[in-house]
Amino acid sequence: MYKDTFRHKGKRQQLVDVIIQKGIQDRKVLQAIGKIPRHLFMDSSFEDHAYQDKAFPIAADQTISQPYTVAFQSELLEITEGENVLEIGTGSGYQTAVLCELGARVFSIERQRELYKKTKAFLSKIGYRPKHLSFGDGYKGLPAYAPFDKIIVTAGAPYVPKDLLGQLKVGGRLVIPVGEDVQIMTLFVRKSPTEFDKTEFGEFRFVPLLEDKN
Numbered sequence: 475m476y477k478d479t480f481r482h483k484g485k486r487q488q489l490v491d492v493i494i495q496k497g498i499q500d501r502k503v504l505q506a507i508g509k510i511p512r513h514l515f516m517d518s519s520f521e522d523h524a525y526q527d528k529a530f531p532i533a534a535d536q537t538i539s540q541p542y543t544v545a546f547q548s549e550l551l552e553i554t555e556g557e558n559v560l561e562i563g564t565g566s567g568y569q570t571a572v573l574c575e576l577g578a579r580v581f582s583i584e585r586q587r588e589l590y591k592k593t594k595a596f597l598s599k600i601g602y603r604p605k606h607l608s609f610g611d612g613y614k615g616l617p618a619y620a621p622f623d624k625i626i627v628t629a630g631a632p633y634v635p636k637d638l639l640g641q642l643k644v645g646g647r648l649v650i651p652v653g654e655d656v657q658i659m660t661l662f663v664r665k666s667p668t669e670f671d672k673t674e675f676g677e678f679r680f681v682p683l684l685e686d687k688n
């Protein structure tokens with residue numbers, strides 16, 4: 475049922491080349507993009523577009539992020555093997571799979587029940603084993619499993635949720651697109667229990683991180 479052909483592999487390598495040209499350098503991130511069958515994370519009607527560097531619709535009015543964006547955020551996280559990583563917005567599970575390939579112990583939260591269920595079943599079918607997939611509100615993080623080495627938000631946040639900063643280890647990194655219509659990719663590094671370094675990168679566009687709908 476899940477086919478990954480030479481044609482898919484060839485297109486995937488071209489996608490990796492495009493992402494390299496756009497400036498991604500992290501070898502492990504590039505390997506992950508080159509390995510993961512993105513076409514399986516999308517509706518079969520979009521399959522032909524799976525290896526273009528574009529976001530596409532998935533279920534429940536949501537999108538699978540653009541590969542360059544996934545690579546950019548993953549590179550900023552600087553993941554090493556065995557780290558605990560929290561993802562907000564499981565969506566299709568594609569970013570989750572990238573985090574798994576990078577050797578992270580992945581915890582991910584999705585607020586759309588339909589997507590949560592579908593993606594949970596799908597990831598396990600294709601052999602990805604995140605530590606914990608959760609149905610709930612990402613603004614609150616996952617206090618039961620905190621603190622995390624790294625946190626990644628994959629929806630546009632109107633502001634930086636306090637709970638997420640609070641669930642970061644000292645030395646940990648939070649990568650979050652902040653803004654309403656357009657988002658500024660923002661990196662927070664926790665320097666001490668009370669201090670964070672903040673660095674801003676370019677503009678990106680995400681579906682919104684939604685509040686209070688559970």
Ligand code: SAH
Nearest residue numbers: 538563565566568569584585612628683684
């Ligand atoms: N990482 C995903 C990106 C999906 S788009 C991928 O690679 O496919 C963003 C996702 O965030 C959507 O699935 C949306 O339902 C989810 N989302 C929006 N607000 C949320 C919230 N408050 N908590 C958790 N997930 C949320």
